[in-house]
Amino acid sequence: MKLKQVQLGNQGLIIPNIGLGCMGMTGFGDAHMYGPADEQEAIATIHRSLELGGNFLDTADLYGPFKNEQLIAKAIEGNRDQFIIATKFGWEINDNNELTWKINGSKNYVKKSIERSLKNLKTDYIDLYYMHRLDKNVPVEETVGAMSDLVKEGKIGYIGLSEVSSETVRKAHAVHSISAVQSEYSLFERTVEEKGVIKTLNELGIGFVAYSPLGRGFLSGNIKTIDDLPENDFRRGIPRFQEQHFHKNIELVEAIEKMAKEKGITSSQLALAWIISKGIIPIPGTKRRKYLEQNIEAANIELSDSEIQQLESIVPLGTDTGATYDEFGMGLLDY
């Protein structure tokens, strides 16, 4: 099986049509995002991904903080050039490696962040560098101006933004060509489509990367009750997984599972194939080879127009599946 290669944006970045989200491979401080991680299996998952052509890895300095980039450094050791590494900065991390819970998009912070990420990833360049969140107190032109300097210095290849509005994308793109925008997108979360961001990206020739393409695991069908989530799981704090939305969402998942079964695939594969059918790059997150292999298979599943229509009639655009973050997290989005 060979993964299709696609352009991400118009600046020359070529990637496979599915990536690997690495966030869940390490914890956050003492907590876990999506249940406990096993370093050996996580590294084996990255190696297996490369074997299958899945060389586009997604991480961020925030994850850990830094532990995720350090894990990737271990996994890619001796093979760095075979991978396309995307990382992100912007959640402010102080010199004690603590998250301050602020967003920092200042020029000085960009310069500080890149040096830390290069060190943690044990590399001298990053393929795709994202501004993780817009700093609403700093003009995006300043942040992207500083990122543009990094391109000139050869420290990064391409520039990306995460969770930004069309207006911010246009301002940023006027300073330096943006190659990718990464935002949450799945059958359960289509805000960027509703707000016209995807349309703007198509107009400007910027690629779109869908994070949490499985709705943080909800669309896999493996989560049937809130108790399926470990005690300190990040998802317990998200409205989508809370009482008022959970039961309604389970019904949607069951309808998606039924359709997937009829097609002889899993609901995760159906959810990913749907994203890929739109020319969008999903970066499903997993820390185990078993899921990785299923997800990569999904990149070669074609959906007919009537299958796409059937799926979209189960979860029509505008379906309210609950907010994607708590109030604080929602306040950091640029919509």
Ligand SMILES: NC(=O)c1ccc[n+]([C@@H]2O[C@H](COP(=O)([O-])OP(=O)(O)OC[C@H]3O[C@@H](n4cnc5c(N)ncnc54)[C@H](OP(=O)(O)O)[C@@H]3O)[C@@H](O)[C@H]2O)c1
């Ligand atoms: N830019 C941003 O602000 C932002 C925010 C969130 C995430 N991200 C990036 O996007 C990546 C993906 O998003 P995500 O990890 O939040 O959510 P996701 O990909 O929607 O879901 C991840 C969850 O689904 C499970 N899973 C994956 N493949 C599966 C399969 N085939 N069958 C059953 N379960 C499966 C994983 O299980 P296991 O973990 O047990 O393998 C994990 O619990 C992250 O890794 C991160 O790199 C970016």
